[in-house]
Amino acid sequence: MSRTCIITGASRGIGRAIAVSLSSCEDITNFVLISRTEEGLIETCQLMNGDKNIQYEVADLTAFDDVGELVQTIGNEFGTIDLLINVAGYANPKSLLETSVHDWEKSYKVNVHSIFNITKEVVRYMKKTGGKILNVASTAGSSARPGWLAYASSKAAVISMSETLSEELADYGISVYCISPGRCATELRKILAPDEDPDTIMQPEHVGQVVKNLLSDDGICLDGQNIVVRKQVEKIAKKQVTKQTM
Ligand SMILES: NC(=O)c1ccc[n+]([C@@H]2O[C@H](COP(=O)([O-])OP(=O)(O)OC[C@H]3O[C@@H](n4cnc5c(N)ncnc54)[C@H](OP(=O)(O)O)[C@@H]3O)[C@@H](O)[C@H]2O)c1
Structure with a gap:
């Protein structure tokens, strides 16, 4: 049986790693x-399993009407859309007084409105056969990040949207997953923490592996919850800091 998967934000970072990881799944064909x-998209295609039917589409997800048309084209070509992985994201860490309305809007347009828009279009196809949607939020969405106001609050919206959609779409046989990665070595992380050594933190491939496991049958009872994906060493370091300050 042919199964089709759309992945946004696949030109680099976590989106690329998820694409590469999922391309080894036997049951996803397109x-x-x-x-x-x-x-970046071409590079990702080259890293994926060449036995699959892989296409790429150069598109700005905030061009909402164009994305609607694009999803229709994909749906008509493949008949079904079985998996939607919403990874694309934007961050410009600023405090309240430094954040312009334009930047606030951009954060929400990329991180929230674009997920709403593409999910709505995809569900028109997915509801015929059921499927899986996975949204990438962030640990910043569930704990305070002074100086990252727009980013952190937009990611909180992704967590909430995922929980609501998980309930709302269950009747169609659609499961909605939400993962919140911790610090992960990508271009976006360099913007958030320019002085950090990327070799000391989680790598995109680790997130790709978790997503693959989650979307397999083993993850069947996990939808709706916000799942934190973090390198074990971060938890240990956190515990040590807590102990020292006690
Ligand atoms: N890295 C971390 O530490 C971390 C932690 C928690 C959560 N996350 C989340 O993980 C996701 C992936 O981030 P990353 O770290 O892999 O960042 P990244 O390397 O900067 O990748 C971001 C991706 O989003 C795409 N994108 C951004 N704006 C877009 C738009 N308007 N239209 C279409 N695509 C767009 C980019 O592609 P183009 O530029 O080619 O359009 C790129 O593929 C984001 O949602 C981020 O918030 C990251």
Whole structure:
């Protein structure tokens, strides 16, 4: 049976790692990768399992009407859309007084409105046969991050949206997952923490592996919850700091 998976934000970082990891799943046959940078998308395609049918689409997810048309084209071509992985994200860490309305809006447009928009379009197809949707939020969405106001609050919206949709779409046989990665070595993380050594933190491939496990049958009872994905060493370091300050 043919199964189709759309992955946004697949030109680099966590989206690329998820695409590579899922391309080794036997039961997914078609992939459509979306982002704005063709070069990055081509590189991701080259890293994926070449036995799969892999397409890419250069698109800005905040061009909402165009995305609607794109999903229709994909749905008509493949008949069903079985998996939607919403990874694309934007961060510009600023405090309240430094955040412009434009930047606030951009954070919400990329991180929240674009997920709402593509999910709505995809569910028109997915509701015929059921499927799985996975949204990438962040640990910043569930704990305070002074100086990251727009990013953190937009990720809280992703967590809430995922919980609500998990209940709302269950009748169609659609499961909705939400993962919140901790610090992960990508371009986006460099913007959030420019002085950090990327070798000391979680790598995108670790997140890719978790997503693959989650979307397998083993993850069948886990939808709806916000699942934190974090390198074990971070938890240990946190415990040590707590002990020292006690
Ligand atoms: N890295 C971390 O520590 C971390 C932690 C928690 C959560 N996350 C979340 O994980 C997700 C992936 O982030 P990452 O760290 O892998 O960052 P990244 O390397 O900067 O990748 C971001 C991806 O989003 C795409 N994108 C951004 N704006 C877009 C738009 N308007 N239209 C289409 N695609 C767009 C980018 O592609 P183009 O530029 O080619 O369009 C790129 O593929 C994000 O949602 C992020 O918030 C990351």
